[in-house]
Amino acid sequence: MELRYYFLILVFTGLLFSASCKGKDNKKNETVTISNHSQKPNIVFIIADDMGIGDLGCYGQQYIQTPNIDKLASTGMKFTNFYAGSTVCAPSRASLMTGQHTGISYIRGNGEFPLRTKDTIISQILKKRGYTTAMFGKWGLGTETTEGSPEKKGWDYFTGHLHHVDAHFQQPDSLWTIKKGEMAQIATPPNSYANEIFTDKAVGFIENQTKENPFFLYLSFTVPHAELVVPNKYLKLYKNDQGQSIFMPEKAWPSGRHYGKQKYPKAAYAALVTSMDAYIGRVMEVIKSKGFDENTLVVFTSDNGTHIEGGRTIEDVEFFKSSSIYKGVKRDLYEGGIREPFIASWPEKIKAGQTSNHIAAFWDITPTLTELSGVKAPSAKSNGISFVNELFGKGTQKTHKYLYWEFFEGGGKQAVRKNQWKAIRLEVNKNREEPIELYNLAKDPSESKNIADQHPEIVKQMDSIMKIAHTPNPIFSFE
Incomplete structure (x- = not known):
């Protein structure tokens, strides 16, 4: 009898200990119950830099190979009326992060203008909701000594570029990272490519996650932004047996200018898009191998329209139909400068193979992801409207009275x-x-x-x- 009584005490003590530990996040003692997590998807948000809506096969591209992004579209929803926050990177990304259009946002143009302490962004919101947050790639919303530095804006992990001009170069000699809660500059391996480092970091981050805690990954590539420098394994896909571009004639971009030299700008641009597609393929593979695919929303988009920099010309844009049927490129407020690809895939929630004509913009992202985390009420300072109903095909989707830039x-x-x-x-x-x-x-x-x-x-x-x-x-x- 005494042994049985002792056994019952052990079981009861174990149950109490288990209950007291359930859902505890190891960061700052935030409580995240497993039952709540079952309603919270992991979120992987992938953004290209200066890629046009017509650069993807699923949006009509005929020359550039994008099988992984095309597959993402076939397994989810492809939007045809989705807009960037602006026509250049900094204000566009600020709009995405804050949920504000450029009529009220603080950052409305390029330059080193950081987010302020009072600018609450999506990473901070999701972190409070129990998410582990990670960003790899281009930030451009605050350097290391400012209020907008990543470690001050809700990111648990970060490796990438702080200054937007540093992101112009595909083989930087250093990157910034969060170490012990502070920003630190680290050297990159010789002959390495930044976007391959970002992909390695993203894959490693996902591999280290568990199903007990939701995560938010923001993967911010710096391609196909100039400079048009790309690993040879992707460039050779667009060369013939003689080693020349398959898109001849080409006009070389010389050395000695801001961006690195490129003999074949058209081939290099196509290769940059294809390299990003391959990186996304790696991310999707690890999501599946970890068993996260059933509870992970994956989003792909671009920050603004295609560019004419670093050797790329308006004739190249027209050749590839990078802006599709639309007028304009980066720095234009015509459709080609702001109408972007937007793809959302979540096999358990979003029906495969859909095309949506819903009119939305970057400032809708924050309220949408916030609602998915379990909070429906948008910020009073947001211009955005959640489009969760459109994604899931349930209820009536609210629409904007207008969009403004x-x-x-x-x-x-x-x-x-x-x-x-x-x-x-x-x-x-x-x-x-x-x-x-x-x-x-x-x-x-x-x-x-x-x-x-x-x-x-x-x-x-x-x-x-x-x-x-x-x-x-x-x-x-x-x-």
């Missing part, structure tokens, strides 16, 4: 999309009342015919939106 390079620009209507105002820095261009995207997605004169009432509405959506900014000002 502003950009300060090239004379200053504003743009509005409202249903099928698209309005653009150029030379805003010269005159806030410059004439508005108006396009009907339903009939003219290429924005080839300005019909402002035919619809003065619509122009008046768009002008009003441009005035309402814009708020003063101490760094970027039209005044």
Whole structure:
């Protein structure tokens, strides 16, 4: 009897200990119950740098090989009306992180303008919800001594570029990383490529995760942004038996300029896109091998339209149809500068092979991921609308009254999309009342015919939106 009594005491003590430990995160004693985690997906958010909507096979590309991204689209939902936060990287990524469009966001243009302490971003929100957070790649929202440095913005792990200009080079001699809660600069191995390092870090991070704790991985590639330098194993896919580009004639980019030299810019651009596709293939393999695929949302997109830098020309853009049927490239607020590929795959929740025409933008990402983590109420400072209902095909999906962008390079620009209507105002820095261009995207997605004169009432509405959506900014000002 005494032995039996002693055994019962041991069992009871073990149950109490198990209950007290259940769901404890080993970081800062945040409580994350396993039952809650069953409702929280792992999130892998992958973003390209300066890639056009037409650069992927699943969006009509004929020359560039992207089998892994195409497969991602076939297993999930492909959006056709999804927009970047801006037409260059820093404001676009700030919009993604904060859930704000460029009419109210703090960062509205390129340059070393960091996020502020009061700018709460998605990594901080998800960390509070029990997620382990990791970012590998291009940051560009705060260097090591600023309020926007990654370790201060909710990232548990980080290796990558802090300064956006450092991200212009494919073989940097150093990267930044979080060590013991602080930023530290580390040397890269000789002849290594940054995006291969980012991929190795991402794969290693996923391998070290468990099913008991949700994770958020933000993989921010620096391709196909110039410079057009790429590992030979990918470049040779676009060379013939004589070692020449299969896209001849090519105009070489010489040495001695900001970006590294490239003999075959068209072949190199295609190879950069294909290299990223291969890296994504590696990430998808480890997600599956770890058994995470059933509870992991994988998203792929690009930060803005394709570029004409480092040897790439507008003729190259037209050859590949990188902007698809759309007008414009990076730094334009025409569709080619801001309409981006957006793919979401989650086999257990998102029906395979779908194409969505839902109109959304980067500022919708934060409320969407926040809702998936179990919090439906969006931030009062967010312009975003969660599109979880669209992803899952359940309920009524709320829509925007309009989408708004502003950009300060090239004379200053504003743009509005409202249903099928698209309005653009150029030379805003010269005159806030410059004439508005108006396009009907339903009939003219290429924005080839300005019909402002035919619809003065619509122009008046768009002008009003441009005035309402814009708020003063101490760094970027039209005044």
